Amino acid sequence: MVIARRQQRPQFIVCGDGPLAFRVSFALSTRYQGDVTVILPYAGSKHGAQMAALDHVRIVEAVRPDDDAFRRARLADADAVALLDQDDAGNIETALLVNELKPGVRLVVRFFDDELGAGIADHLPNCDVLSASKIAAPPLVALALGEARHLEVPGIDLVVGKPDQLPGTALFTLAGVRGTDAAMLPGDDAGLEPRIAIGLASPDPEPARRTRRPNGRVWYFVRQNLNRYIWYALAVLILVIVAGTTLVALTEPTHWTTALYRVVLDTLAGADPDEEAALVTRAVQVIVTVISVAVIPLLTAALVDAVVRARIAAAVSGPGSPMSGHVVVVGMGDVGTRVLATLLERGIPAVAVNLRDDGSRGIPFAREHGVPVVIGDGRRTDVLKAAQIGTARAVMAMTSDDVANIGISIAADSVERDPEHGRLRRVLRLFDEDFARRVRGLIPRSAPRSASALASPAFAASVMGPDVLDTVPFKDRVLLVAEVPMRAHCELEHRPAQEVDVPGEARLLAVRRPEKGFVSDVYRPAATNPLQHNHHLIVIATRSGLERLRARTAAPTP
Known part of the structure; x- marks a missing residue:
């Protein structure tokens, strides 16, 4: 008699002790139903204790991830390894060690330096390099500007947000509610109230040139x-x-x-x-x-x-001329630097504020790009006034201290505002989502968000496979934007494109057609267009929906 073997849970190893490591461990052990081993220096740390309390998560203490630590973590049985420390050099060393101990294992590495990370990924098989701050920055900036967020889909410019934030008509609803119930990817006739929709982005207009009187700076x-x-x-x-x-x-x-x-x-x-x-x-x-x-x-x-005072102040005391419609970014750590870079890419003027000129990575970046810098405590109104917050469109409190970020938001509210510039938007970086919800009630018209919560779905999804391009979180759920290749003789070959769509599971966004080894183009197919085995399907799906789509596009087993 043959006894069917129980399907084993996937095995993951996470290296790191911080909010991102906690959230990724939580997602892998619950949403992706895996067993997670976390390697960290001290199990009694704040996040170590939180991870130890999770089901299907065990802790391995080690000063640094070495051969012995990975042996105790059972690297030989692991399906993937996530290196999530805030140490680029240490992550490089650990990635090389993991590849040496188990060549070809799935690796997801956290990096801040994009160029260095891309170089490492090119030399390691089955490796993805991600930046938590880079992932979190676009949705944070979208909150500050009150705009929809752009999806990271090469070849097609898509945005997601509330229906009234989209530049045109929504393509379809991503999440809707009926009473207290929420549904992801509902059918077009579901009759739900849309909360998040997806649409095509409008072309970015040329940044408006600010007019200034010739004697404005002098005066x-x-x-x-x-x-x-x-x-x-x-x-x-x-x-x-x-x-x-x-x-x-x-x-x-x-x-x-x-x-x-x-x-x-x-x-x-x-x-x-x-x-x-x-x-x-x-x-x-x-x-x-x-x-x-x-x-x-x-x-x-x-x-x-x-x-003399003016020359000194030029480096530490904000703009040298009147500004308006800008964004004040407080905190020049990893997240603040990425937020500032995102604003500059969008052509939006900004002022950087940091407590000390102590070598934070964002201060040299700001000065290199001509961004005014104010050195001082962002919880003080005189510091915010130096950043000309009275005429700013938004303030973004991006320090790593939750209490300081709340203080910055309260101080910003007490600064007299120019009525011509409307209401000041306030975006706060907080760790805990429940705490953020309570702060939202305490401080009206504020938008508290957790950077690690925004970034963790992308890290967890990348651990599961290399085809995930972006994520769209909604409440305690997440949608995955993925590029799934079709194999010869798969179930969907020669079938119409509309068969990819499954209400509650997956919706087709576009098709990429590689030819002769090069990506030729991306297009949105008609519902009746037949799919070919060399097509790549760009879809947005739930986790279970993506798994089913992978099965439908895989080559048949002999």
Whole structure:
């Protein structure tokens, strides 16, 4: 008698101790029904304890992932390994070690440096390199701008968001609700209230050039850097010159322009004795000279001090001219830097704020790209005023401290706002989604989000296979955007494109047609167009729907 073997759960290894490692471990052990072994330095850490409490997750303590740690984690039985530490160099070393111990095993590596990561992926088989901050930045920026988010699908520009955020008519609904029930990828006749839809992006317009008066920057410098003592000194000099010119013009038979010329030279260059001049003129010369000797050094010192302070402030105290419609990004760590880069790619002006000029990776990036930088605590209103938040369109609190981000949002709300620029959008980076929901109730008109929660679905999906391009989270569920190749003689070969669509499971977005080893084009097929074995199907699907589609596009077993 043959006894059917119970299907084993997939085996995964996760290296890392942080919010991303926790969320990926949770997704792999629940949504993807796998057994997860986490390698981390200390099991009693905050996230280590959270991971240890999960079902189907076990902990292996090791100062660093080495041969012994992977032996105890049973690397020989693992289907995939995810390296999620915030250490590019350490992740490179560990990836090489894993490939040496088990060549060809599925590897997902967290990197910040795109060029370095791409180079590593090219030299390691079956390896994907992802950046958590790069994945999280576009949806965070979309929140700040109140726009739909672009999907990472090469060859076709798609956006997802609320139906009223889409630039045109929605192609179809991704998630809808009926009462308290939510449905993913409902049929067109499901009668649900759409919450997330997908559509074609409109071409990006050329960034509007900001008009500025020629003397705008000069006047802003004057207002920001010249204190009241300089104005007092200038007022005294002007008063002396006007009074002296009037007296000389009235007491001597000379034109007032000549009188002004003589008084200005006496004031700024000192006076030469003129014994033949009238008594009043000599008196004016003496008074003007004495006053100028006292006032001009004071004025010179004040101006030099203002210039020096302005030069120092140019590096640490924000814009040197008035700004409006910009985004203030507070926190120049990994996430803040990626957010700033995304804004620059979109042609949106920004101001960077960081607590210290301590070598955070975002400060050199901002200065290199001409972004004004303010050094100071973003929870202080004077720091936010230096970033000109009163005329900004949004503030994004991207520090790694939840409490600091809440304080930044509250401080931003207390800064007087220019009514012409509408309501300030506030995006907060928080770790815990439940905490974010409570903060949303505490601070109205704010958008708390977890960067690790935004990035973890893409990491977890990549662990499952290399064909996942992007993810669309909704509540506690996630949709996967994937590119699935069709094999010869598969179930869908020669079938119409509409057969890919399965309500609640999968919808076809586009078809990629590779020819002669090169990607020739991407197109959205008609429902009745037949599919060929060399086509790649670009779909959005649930996890189970993607697994079924993979089976339908796979080559038949002999």
